[in-house]
Amino acid sequence: MKSSFATLMLLLAFYSSIAQNNEPIKKGEIKKKLPRTTSISIGAQAVRPLEDFAATYSGNPLGISANISIPIKKASPFEYGVAFAWNNMGTFDQDIEVVAPIVNPGDTVRNPGTYRARNNNYRYLAQFRFRPFNGAIQPYFDLLGGFENFQTKTDITIQNSGGFSSVEDAKLIQQGGSFLYAYGFGVRIKMGKAQNLFFDLRYEKIDGGKSEYVIPESVHLDQNNAISYNIGNTSTKRDLFQLGMALRF
Secondary structure, eight states: OHHHHHHHHHHHHHHHHHHHHSOOOOTTOOOOOOOOOOEEEEEEEEEEEOHHHHHHOOOOOEEEEEEEEEESSTTOSEEEEEEEEEEEEEEEEEEEEEEOOOSSTTOOOEEEEEEEEEEEEEEEEEEEEEOOOOSSEEEEEEEEEEEEEEEEEEEEEEEOTTSOEEEEEEEEEEEEEEEEEEEEEEEEEEOTTOSSEEEEEEEEEEEEOOEEEEOGGGOEEOTTSOEEOOEEEEOOOEEEEEEEEEEEO
16 A cells, blocks of 8 residues: 555655646737745544554554644745644543442432543654645655653543533553654645645655553453453554645645
8 A cells, every 4th residue: 555655755756847848828818827935734643653662562553633834945945844643542431330429317319420541642743844846736755753642541431410521530540652753755635726735645654662552452351341451562653644734824
């Protein structure tokens, strides 16, 4: 799949260079180039763990990301910016009963509830981009570096007798982090007649450092509502595929 994606990017880059250098100009018309301006991109992404990360973590995290890219100079194909991404690495929900505050001595009131665990990954990155063409089809290449954090948070949602629910005992039970670097390539394709809106198709290869994270399928809740889990501690290399939209402004 990765090789097919790379081939598609190369073909689009070749087509872009031909189309933009040979676009016909009507008589008396001056060819206008799109200005190079700041852009922001937002997209949905799917992740495929690699190597020892894949051997320990069996899922395919899903999430969203956003980046802002600013030309170094007005006509420069080089840009700089920042990027943020969030991925859900797994969830755990289990129905439980929670002892409610005692109204009368000797009473025992139990309300239904749900014990929840959420495993998340957050990435904070600096971005350097090379975008040689600025027409309707815009292939680009990125270099990225920064820090990421793996977190597992838990809480209990209680269905109270009055018909309303409340979230209690929210806490962070585990976190780990590491530095990472990555490279990516993609293509932006103008959406119809919209001058400032583009589809954004992208691939990224992440070389993450060694980090701790909760293995989602290992999470277990015993009869006393005590949680247990196993922790992975590996490098975090992975592939990332993203589909989104970019807006120039």
